[in-house]
Amino acid sequence: MIFDRAAKRRQRDRAAQDVSLSRQTDYLRDEVAARVVDRLLDIKRRFPVLVDLGAGAGHMVKHLESDLTSKVIQLEYSRGLGERDVGEEREVEVERVVADEEALPFEPNSLDAVISSMSLHWINDLPGTLSQVRHALKPDGVFLGAMLGGDTLYEARVALQLAETERLGGISPRVSPMTNVSDMGQLLSRAGLTLTTVDVDEVVVRYPSLFELMTDLHDMGESNSIINRRPYLSRDVMMAASSIYQEMYGSEDGTIPATFQILYLIGWKPDPSQPKPLARGSAKASLKETL
Template identity: 65%
Template sequence: MLSLSTPFRILRQPLCQSFRRSSTASTPAAFQVFDRQAKKLQRDRAATDKEQSRIVDYLKDEVAARVADRLLDIKREFNAVVDLGSGSGHIVKHVDSDMLNKLIMCDMSEKALYRDADQDYEVEVERMVVDEENLPFEENSLEAVVSSLSLNWVNDLPGALIQIRRALKEDGVFIGAMFGGDTLFELRTSMQLAEVEREGGISPRVSPMADSNDISRLLSRAGFTLTTVDIDEIQVNYPSAFELMDDLRAMGENNAVLTRRPFMKRDTLMAAASIYKELHGDEDGSIPATFQIIYMIGWKPSEVTPQPKERGSATKSLKEVL
């Protein structure tokens, strides 16, 4: 676990069990979980306050750097790479001309997309206003697609992955990062306990998130091969739950679930902050916030894609190797 500053476990169902999504890119989602228009407005508002939104880039910049490292590990120079859900440009800060010639930044929020349009980068940048649920790219047209902390707000995740796979050329690669199911479990449990205590019930305050098993299945279902999924955790310390929620809002990462309540009562909010510090607080008075990140890599099949050997074809025993 990485700390960017100096066991209550959230009860949840796996994403695939908690709600169903459509299985194709051409049909509407069977069940809408997120308010996409609300999410766009949240990103717009966050990008409007340029100074504050740049201050809270620390989390997205860190995850983007790790996505860029995975792209660097592929010993291939790309002509153009699509950054899906780029925001103001987090991945572009960590790539250079030895990796690719042009990065096509795509985001549903035009204000976020052009927040740092006056900045110079080592690679050519093209910006496109794109909804991650409806990709405009032709089939077999892209060498690589990357996405960092954006697809977790997509309703039709299987459909989005299918669209990405179709848009890739044969032997093209997709590298992505999403928030995992244990993200902000401290905040989630504290809010649930506060609402039960003060209001006699709970409401969705943090969006449902996938786990690694979900992502592995979804990548295979979308037609990717040689898939790789790994998990990392980043822990950030805050003075209190209020600063954490302020930063989430400034990031444009506040709640966008359709069934969310429009507000939380003041006494419930105060109780949640108190419970958070009591259950999870550090000795110095700060509170930790855990962000679980799921990284994924998938390749579009081609004639040159390595295939697994047939069962029983091994010439050495695993005991000999170990």
Template identity: 60%
Template sequence: MLLPSVVPRILTCQRRRLYASAAVAGTSSDTSTTPKVFQVFDRQAKRLQKDRAASQVEQSRTVDYLRDEIGARVADRLLDIHRNFDTVVDLGSGSGHIIKHVKADKVKKMILCDMSALYRDKDIQYEVPVERQLVDEELLPFKQDSLDAVLSSLSLHWVNDLPGTLIQIKNALKPDGVFIGAMLGGDTLFELRTSLQLAETERESGVSPRVSPMADSNDMSRLLSRTGFTLTTVDVDEIQVNYPSMFELMKDLQAMGESNAVLTRRPLLKRDTMMAAAAIYKELHGHPDGTVPATFQIIHLIGWKPSENTPLPKKRGSANVSLKDVL
């Protein structure tokens, strides 16, 4: 992703809640008969992109505005749960975007996991004791029934086997443990996607996947239930950020480690095509002041591992209070 040295303002935030069904029936965690996963993303390229972003300390810190904001929202959801946690995993932790918002009276220990061996917050002392592990999100090393909670902020949208990862997370959780995640999805960067597609069609007579495919909130709601979670909830936040031009947006995406990692991507974007895309972007989506918007749709996920203490939904028609009277 690309952006200027000036941290842009988060302009709008729209939230709508979608509640998935709390009932889970006939779900199995056995992956032995699962067909081979279709590979969409180049995981090695993504690791190198994250390594490069982490190595550019000063530049990377100027573009943490989005990750810090989403990390704070994930932490808020954990803090809203009225219990204390012994061991919590932050999957795809980056430079500690979640843990900086977590208090020691809530969590005894956090395991920060990332696929990059480099991290920019090694000199920071957090309030919560920290353990670091080099972990691929598609192959989790945790024992079954060993974790109180698993958190993930802006990491799962680069996973090829998302159902497999969710099953591994559920298996690693203790009964009645909670998974809280946030991932890019839906119409994220639709302005950039459409502008690049139009420019490539005009200049190169074809299109290349310049922006990765995104999961939909409805898909994630069903996926949480099918992978064995109960009491599932899906929140969708929409954040719009203004940039001076398309070039600053792309520069920030790169500094975040969010550059394109689709396997079928073209290795280069021609200068002529890029200039045309920037002009189209400004013409179709630009503001009167000359800036251009970039939309980030954040899908927030909450799911609980079933246990004998898990609350069950009431039978249909058993309510004795009218919602109309309450409202």
């Protein structure tokens, strides 16, 4: 176990309490959700029902139209966050389900498509969740997701480690461990999904200082939830980290960049209708002769 799931739920519940403040920090989730939907549109298929894992307040459904789907089942671990925008008008029907992404409540072979944005990086048993997704999908059903990658907030990680080493003589995990591209390709295949693809993108957000970045992460419900995390970060260390951050990465206008690495994942449940590679030795032309 790496993450304290109960703490993560409390963080997300707390993030939803002040609705106006919570919506001010939707910018990152809304942007990534829009990019996921763009990739879903590339499939050129209509999905009667979509399941959105870790839906948050419903960032994905903001970008979905009736020509793509009729209904979205939003599964969210935090009831407060999942119900934050109840009453908001959407073009498609919305059903809200409170459940843990590590224990999916869906019947085998029942779903056309499962999508997820900005949630999977907090899952302890990611292979288990992906395997459950495969079981729930119908044959030739698709999983499409986006999650934070290992280079996310590398600037903050460096600044905090240097500051803690200087002031405390050691470091503690302040930024959650995240997976990388090669690992995700293997995890998708290990879960039994086929025709898998993983690609990488970056979203860079500029902040006045490290303090504003940390405040926004808190208000998003994206604070650290590692089980062995140090519960308190002293102002002395924060001031040192902010200075280091500014010195190493700051721009001429005084702002600092925060890099969010996004891994986009796609995999299909196996089906006989899917294209398959030709048998070895079946080629009718020589590549050497062609070249």
